[in-house]
Amino acid sequence: MITIIWSLCLFFCLSHSTLVLAKHLCLPDQRDALSEFKNEFYVYKLYSFMDDKKTETWRNNTDCCSWDGVLCDDKTGNVVELNLYGSELNGPLRSNSSLFRLQHLQSLKLGSNNISGILPDSIGNLKYLRDLDLPYCSLFGKIPSSLGNLSHLTTLALSDNDFTGELPDSMGHLNNLTELHLGWAMLNGKFPHLLLNLSSLMWIDLGSNQFKGMLPSNISSLSKLEVFDISDNSFSGTIPSSLFMIPSLFELNLGSNDFSGPLEFGNISSQSNLLKLDIGENNFYIVDFSIFLHFKLLEVLDLSGNHLKFSSTPHLLLPMIVYLDLSSCNISEFPKFLENQTSLQELDISANQIKGQIPEWLWRLPRLQVVNIAQNSFGGELTMLPNSIINTFIASDNQFSGEIPRAICELDNLGTLVLSNNNFSGSISRCFKNVNSSISILHLRNNSLSGIIPEEIINDGLRSLDVGGNLLSGKLPKSLINCTSLAFLNVENNRIKDKFPFWLSSLPNLQILVLRSNQFYGPIFSPGYSLSFPILRIFDISDNSFSGVLPSDYFVGWSVMSSFAIIYLNGLLPRDFLYDIHQRSVFLTVKGVERELVGSGYDIYKNFDVSGNRLEGYIPESIGLLKELIVLNMSNNAFTGHIPPSLSNLTNLESLDLSKNRLSGSIPTELGKLTFLEWMNFSYNKLEGPIPIATQIQSQNISSFAENPGLCGAPLLKKCGGEEEEAKKQEQDEDEKEEEDQVFNWVAAAVGYVPGLFCGLTIAYILTS
Incomplete structure (x- = not known):
């Protein structure tokens, strides 16, 4: 009897399990639609840090509800969520895509894929959608009016695309919308008044677009608004005081626009919950700094780039302020009220007119971590007090002199130190070994520092090292080989005497290498080393004493210079590196003129400069692999042989300098196809024959072809024999x-x-x- 009972129990358990399993199997039409959708795209690794091909788990003999990125309704088996964010999909989203057969979708997330093309009207057929997330997709064209059909939509994210035009009026029907993310979407027109009808909106992001005009005076009708971001547009006029009266508002970003006039807040509610206020880079005139005392909970305040006046009294207290940006505000004295800001963690007073010394009380602020006093007139010796929590100190472009204070070495958590463009002298202290476990950005360029680059300043986490423009000698520290995060290395304009550092090619994240104007010598190729810089975008070893020949395959393996690629380091997006990038600076010779490349300019330049050395032999044909190169300078060497026709593959080339070599033969006619080539120089060689007839070649100055006795034809006055x-x-x-x-x-x-x-x-x- 017991056996029968156990058998029945087992039967019912198995039957129930079978029913449950059968219940969760997705429907055949849903599986087919997903499979067909997968086949509409091709998959390749777009970003170096991504390895998330979710569709690899999609196999026909498995339950599609168990596939990565797929969520089904427990009762019906219909697919209700599709999340393929960052799955390396490439190809357009077609109007007849099988995606639109998934009629029960409630959430669609395809962000960070290369779905280049127009967002089809068919998107409006997914009538149950609540969440539509398509940022970073390379979409273009107009936003389809069919989005207005998605009456259940609560979140719409289309940021970081290349749309044109204005928002369709139909979006005014999205009454359930709570979040709208349209930052960096290339939209234009005036402020979309249709948004004022969407009373449920809590988050509006229109930042970094091309909107203009004035804000509507009745913007306070968005009574549930919590985050409002319209930064980096062209809005003008005054800010409606009603905006500051929305009780739920806790983040307000109005920076980088054309707002002007005196800043007024009106009758601000005592219950204001504003935590962040960014009105930087406008034309406000702020007379009374105490107006910000109305915001009792304010933690982040950006007033940069405005006209600011405030009392020198030290009694002004913003009790909760954590981040304060007063850069470019025409301040001539160090703000004394800061002495009482005990919650302050980040202070930026750069680009003002402050003279004298840094007050000692600054270093005593108990929570201070980031200090930026760059671009002022501070002078004399830099005095600091030990502060164990300071992690960022930027004091570039001042008039400090004397030695770098040893007190810096007592900043145990120091991660960023920028002292460039001052008058510091003496050697780089070896005491940096006290902080070398954390420092990742060290910039000491354009001072009068001497001696060697000590090994003690190098640590495994170093990401950016700039000691250019000093009097340093000796060799490059071999310990740099351990800096696997190193992206930027600049030692230009020193007296360093060393062989070419072949071992740097083992650094996986190195993007910029500048060794110019030193005393480096010897070959830049060795059979014992694989000279392959996969993500290098700037290679400048000009004005040294390098010698030898380049083998035919020299340029194999320079991936970023060979093909279009977006390089993100350590899993971070480019904007997360802006703080780092804006501190970088190098001088490059472009179109025959030396220019300084600062900040985000590194994103577009791809430069190869070996000029002013003693290199000889043929220019390798493999140079034609560097298709993304913008600047190529091989002048003032001893190269011989013909100009390789493969240069015609460098379709992005803008500046070409092959002057002062021993090149012979003719100028390849194929160079006439380089439509972006604005500047070129072939002078002082042994070239002969007719100059190719092409607009960009014929438009060059006659000096670009000088001292080539055998050359003839326009723009030279010498006519060819024929x-x-x-x-x-x-x-x-x-x-x-x-x-x-x-x-x-x-x-x-x-x-x-x-x-x-x-x-x-x-x-x-x-x-x-």
Whole structure:
């Protein structure tokens, strides 16, 4: 009996399990739609840090509800959520895509894929959608009006795309919308008044677009608004005071617009919950700093780039302020009220007119971590007090002198130190070993520092090292080989004497290498090393004493210079590196002129400069692999042989300098196809033959072809041999034609004269007879 009971129990358990399993199997039509959708795209690794091909788990013999990124309704088996964020999908989203057969979708997340194309009207057929997330997708064209059909939509994210035009009026029907993310979407027009009808909106992001005009005065009708971001547009006029009266608002970003006039907040509610206020980079005139005391909970305040005046009294207290940006505010004295800001963690007072010394009380603020006093007139010796929590100190572009204070070495958590463009002297202290476990950005360029680069300043986490423009000597520290995060290395304009650091090619994140104007020597190729810089975008070793030849395959493996690629380091997006990037600076020779490349300019430049060395032999044909190169400078060396025709593959090239070598043969006619090539120099070589006839070549200055005795043709005054013979023949032909014309005219005149004479005599005879 017991056996029967156990058997029945087991039967019912198995039956129930089977029913449950059967219940969760997705429907065949849903599986087919997903499979077809997968096949509409091709998958490749777009970003170096991503390895998230979710669709690899999609196999026909498995339950599609168990596939990565797929969520089904427990009862019906319909697919209700599709999340393929960052799955390396490539290809357009077609209007007849099988995606639109998933009629029960409530959440669609396809962000960070290369779905380049127009967002089809068919998107409006997914009538149950609540969450539509398509940022970073390379979408373009107009936002379809069919989005207005998605009446259940609560979150719409289309940021970081390339849309055009304005928002469709139909979006005014999205009454359930609570979050709207349209930052960096290339939209234009005036502020979308249709948004004022969407009373449920809690989050509006229109930042970094091309909107203009004034804000509507009745913007306070968005009574549930919590985050409002319209930064980096062209809005103008004054800010409606009603905006500050929305009780739920806790983040307000109005920076980088054209707002002007005195800043007024009106009758701010005592219950204001504003935590962040960014009105930087506008044209406000702020007379009374105490107006910010109305915001009792304010933690982040950005007033940069405005006209600011405030009392020097030290009693002004913003009790909760954590981040304060007063850069470019025409301040001439160090703000004394900061002494009482005990919650302050980050302070930026850069680009002002402050003189003298840093007050000692600044270092005593108990929570201070980030200090930026760059671009002022601070002078004398830099005095600091030990502060164990300071992690960022930027004091570049001032007038500090003397040695770098040893107190810096007592900042145990120091991660960023920027002292560039001052008058510091002496050696770089070895005491940096006290902080070398944490420092990732060290910039000491354009001072008068001498001695060697000590090994003690190098640590495994170093990401950016700039000691250019000093008097440093010795060799490059070999410990740099351990810096696997190193992206930026600049030692230009020093007295470093060393062989080429082949070992740097083992650094996986190195993007910028500048060794120019030192005393480096020897070959830049060695059979024992694989010189492959996969993500290097700037390679400048000019004005040294490098020698030897380049093998034919020298440029194999320079991936970023060879093909379009977006490089994100350590899993971070480019904007997360802006603070780092804006501290970087190098001088490059572009189009024959030395220019400083600062900040985000690194994103577009791809530069290869070996000029001013002793390199010889042929220029390798493999240079044609560097298709993304913008600047190529191999001048002032001893290269021989012909100019490789493969240069015509460098379709993005804007500046080419091959002058002062021993190159022979002709200028390849294929270079005429380089439509972006604005500047070129072939002077002081042994080139010969006609200069190719192409607009960008013919438009060059005559000096670009000077001292090549065998060259001929425009823009040189010297005509080519064939041209001279042709011109002489043409001249002879013209002379002969002129003689023939003269003979013809004489014959014609003679022919006309004889009949005329005969007729005249005949008439005369008749009249006289």
